[in-house]
Amino acid sequence: MKKFVYLSVLLVLVFVLSGCLLNNKPEEVDPNKEIAKSVYDLNQLQPLAKIYNDLVITQKEKITKTINVSAKPFDTLIGDATPAIFYSNYKSQTGQTSDKISIPEDFDPNNINWDNLLEWYNGDNNYWVGFLMEPVNDVYPDNDDLDVAGYKIELHIYPKVQMNVNLYERVERYMVREDAWYVVDYYDNNEVYYTDGDKVISKDGKIREVETVVEFAKDINEEGYPLFTVNGEVPDVLSNLSLYSYDYEPSKEGTGTYWIHTTSEFDPSYLKGNYSKNSERFYSEKDNIGTELIKIITKLPKDGSDKDKYYKQTKTVQRNKQETNYQELKELAIEKLVDNKGKEKGDGIGYVNEYIRDEKDGSDYQKLVFILWEDSENMSSNNYNYMETVEVEEISTDTWNGTRTSFDKETNIEVTWKITITKSNDAPWYILSYSNKTEVQKSANDEKVLFTFDGTNVNVENVEINGGVFTGIYNSGAFEGTYTKDGKEYTVTVEKTLVTLDGSEYTF
Known part of the structure; x- marks a missing residue:
């Protein structure tokens, strides 16, 4: 009887297993x-x-010193004139009748004549520049104790196209007093416009980077961001990885530097990938020493998007300095591919970049x-x-x-x-x-x-x-x-x- 039970169970197992084998289709080969x-x-x-x-398509936006009367082309254009004197003289000389005047006189941001723009912007022959200037009654609208007239400046910076086909224009909007050219306030966000190859797709909301000024030095001796190099040098990346892993704001101190802290949002949906880009910039400069920068760039997938399966997440930390004829940049970028549920597909890929230009x-x-x-x-x-x-x-x-x-x-x-x-x-x-x-x-x-x-x-x-x-x-x-x-x-x-x-x- 036991043998019959064992045999029955065995037959059932054989039948079940054979059925499984018959129904187990081979995996389809792609x-x-x-x-x-x-x-x-x-x-x-x-x-x-x-x-x-x-090398051939520089996409880094220009970090500007705005209008610097000691640097080309403003030194010969403005000379020792205050904003009030320059405005009055230039308007009279060029016969402009509107309160908002153009420098050069035929400068129109919506209809650019490339041949007549100012060259050697802040000593860099790779950029053209033009600006608009408009009088205002008070450049300190939020301060009831100060009532000083001045001017709105709308500064447009253009890379020469053969050097940079992706960055089309950078616009900065700020105010100066009637007696000095230094920035006293920003009256609107700065903007950066990009192109798609040789076709300009500007000002449509898709490829505009809007840069908001969080803080800047109204008095360069107040507490702010110091120069960011180490003993005057941009630190080596691999030997100083902790200096390229910013998850916090740099510390402030009494500096004697001109400094600015900005954040920006950029929707590069015309480029490859469905992502947004945010960046944060800490910039300092000091006369006779140069300018230095920390910039943190983060690329993330758009919130709520489930159309695409994979996204690149990138975090880049740049540190750079620029002296009169010398530029140096070092950066660390970590790229990761993630799915639409936030799961990483493999470990990160690192790019350590160093660039030096000695003019x-x-x-x-x-x-x-x-x-x-x-x-x-x-x-x-x-x-x-x-x-x-x-x-x-x-x-x-x-x-x-x-x-x-x-x-x-x-x-x-x-x-x-x-x-x-x-x-x-x-x-x-x-x-x-x-x-x-x-x-x-x-x-x-x-x-x-x-x-x-x-x-x-x-x-x-x-x-x-x-x-x-x-x-x-x-x-x-x-x-x-x-x-x-x-x-x-x-x-x-x-x-x-x-x-x-x-x-x-x-x-x-």
Whole structure:
């Protein structure tokens, strides 16, 4: 009887298991996933594409000293005149009849004549400038004890287009007393306008950055933000990571500096990704020493948006200084990809950026370090999985030479490439070519064109990757274009951890 029971149970188990096996369909194989994995390795060019992009399309907005009567072009234009004397004389000389006058006289922000703008803005020949000036009865409207006449200044700063095709215009609105040019108050928000390639899409609410002044020095001897360098130098990023991890406001002290604290909101929905950008800026300057800055930029997904599955979260901390003919910037940016529920897709990717410009000798130097951290919440200078360093230096007018060096901790292999960037007078304006310098990896040692810039796009030439060829553009951290392999063509977008192939998404 026991044998019969055991046999019955066994038959039932066999029947159940066989039914499970029959109903267990094999997992469907997505043939496009292997293609996506192949083109994903295009990310090996991310550091090189980023430094090239930053070099030819400078997107950092100009930090201004407003109207400085000791700097070009205002020194010769204004001389020793007070605002009241300058306003009266210039209005009379140019025959302007409106209370609001334009400097230069034909300056119209809505219809710009590029040939007649003022050049050498605060000693920098990469920018044009013009401003509007309008009298007001009281520049201290919130102070009943002061009743001083003065002027509203609306200052417009324009990068020369060939140097900067994304930043179109920066507008600052502030007031000065009738007897001095220093800022006594801001009467409206500052604004920054951007373009999409060579097409200006301005003042439509989508690509306008609105900068609000939180505080500024009305008396430069009052407590404020000191200069932000360490012993006069911008600190090295990897050796001073804690100085690039701001989650708090810098401390104030009695400074003797001109300082300002601003916040801004920016909706770059015309760019790649569905996110908003907020930034906070702490800026100080001191006569004969220079200007220094800490800027914290945070990119986050738009609140309440569930249309897109993945978002890039980025936090960037910049520290920089600018002296008369010398500029230096160092920054740390940590990028993370998260889903629409806030879950991170892999650990953070770090960018350490250094930029030096010395106008005395006309040289440019830029260094970008790309790091895959083991733990971006507990960063140190050596707890990384992979590090790549790209360095370029201007060796003659419009020619930069450099190297790209990668190091993989797991394999302990280092590879170095030679880089050359040249600029011509016609499109494509900038051409980046490279060649293998070390023979650790087997590859042809001939020089190849990798990127070109035509004034609108960073174009990626025919790049061979895992048996296929990619052709397209590099835009805001993503490669967009077509990937051809085994006679088939795919539409792809390749980001740090995400590949979109013919409309389907794959994460790695």
